[in-house]
Amino acid sequence: MADPIPPDYHAMMNGLAAGIDDVLNGPKLPGIPRKMGFILLVAEFGRIENGRVNYISNGAREDMIAMLREYLARLEGRYQEPAPDGKAC
Numbered sequence: 001m002a003d004p005i006p007p008d009y010h011a012m013m014n015g016l017a018a019g020i021d022d023v024l025n026g027p028k029l030p031g032i033p034r035k036m037g038f039i040l041l042v043a044e045f046g047r048i049e050n051g052r053v054n055y056i057s058n059g060a061r062e063d064m065i066a067m068l069r070e071y072l073a074r075l076e077g078r079y080q081e082p083a084p085d086g087k088a089c
Helices: 007-025 061-075
Strands: 039-043 053-057
Touching (some): 039 061
16 A cells, blocks of 8 residues: 655645535535545645655545546547447447
């Protein structure tokens, strides 16, 4: 697992995540599942290559990693829409 968010970014990123989740999904209410998931990546300009990228999301880590992989595949032209039978086209 990745290193935790450094203390100097922890409160800021938790606040941003809570705000984004509230805008996308409304207030958290018992028994009502969230409908929209998100990933927030934060890095210092000029330090991305050899620096650190901090990650926070409102979903299960494995689901968010799958979402990010699909997004990157689309950006890189590697994504193929699944056929109706579930196999890649």
